[in-house]
Amino acid sequence: MNYKDLYIPILAAVFAGCFFLCSCENTQEELDKFNHKDIAVEEGKNVVIKYSVGGRKKAILTGPVMYRVQDTIPYIEFPKSIHVDFFDIRDSLDSKLDAKYAQYKETQSRVFLKDSVRVINVKGDTLYCNELYWDRARTGTEFYTDKPVRIRTRKETLDGIGMEASQDFKEYHIIKPTGIVSVPAAQFPN
Numbered sequence: 001m002n003y004k005d006l007y008i009p010i011l012a013a014v015f016a017g018c019f020f021l022c023s024c025e026n027t028q029e030e031l032d033k034f035n036h037k038d039i040a041v042e043e044g045k046n047v048v049i050k051y052s053v054g055g056r057k058k059a060i061l062t063g064p065v066m067y068r069v070q071d072t073i074p075y076i077e078f079p080k081s082i083h084v085d086f087f088d089i090r091d092s093l094d095s096k097l098d099a100k101y102a103q104y105k106e107t108q109s110r111v112f113l114k115d116s117v118r119v120i121n122v123k124g125d126t127l128y129c130n131e132l133y134w135d136r137a138r139t140g141t142e143f144y145t146d147k148p149v150r151i152r153t154r155k156e157t158l159d160g161i162g163m164e165a166s167q168d169f170k171e172y173h174i175i176k177p178t179g180i181v182s183v184p185a186a187q188f189p190n
Contacts, residue, residue: 040070047078060085063102078102082113086167094168095121099132110135119143121169126152129163142167149174 044066051059063078082102088094100115111134119127127143128150134143141164151158151172162175 042068076104
């Protein structure tokens with residue numbers, strides 16, 4: 001075989017190889033756009049949700065904006081604020097909750113609240129914190145956090161790190177109290 005006979009096929013192969021190498025280039029933006037997965041989002045405005053168990057009213061939840069996001073782990077989000085009124089067995093107001101943000105993961109049955117979280121019970125005791133979980137599966141300790149908390153009662157202000165409380169906020173336990181705590185003399189051991 002002659003070198004001239006090989007020259008044309010080799011030149012064609014080199015040219016075709018260069019063409020394919022140059023034509024396979026994509027920008028990062030194009031790759032991101034190709035790999036982007038569209039997530040279904042439902043939006044609700046001026047939302048009112050009534051929660052009941054066994055036909056009894058348990059809570060009324062309100063928020064100006066609600067998103068229901070169908071992601072790999074579906075969740076409901078209240079990005080602007082949330083307010084919840086909790087009711088006792090006699091349909092009387094038991095406690096109130098306010099936060100600037102809430103996210104409910106449907107598969108976990110747990111709500112994450114953050115930013116200016118406030119819970120008030122019927123006696124006026126008020127919990128202030130920046131992060132709080134509300135988990136209906138934790139009977140008796142539905143509210144909990146491992147972050148700083150402040151509880152104001154009519155007589156005192158309690159500070160601490162971490163807390164567990166019942167949903168009606170009548171019973172609460174600060175995990176690591178900080179600051180001064182007043183204790184009546186009658187409660188000291190002899």
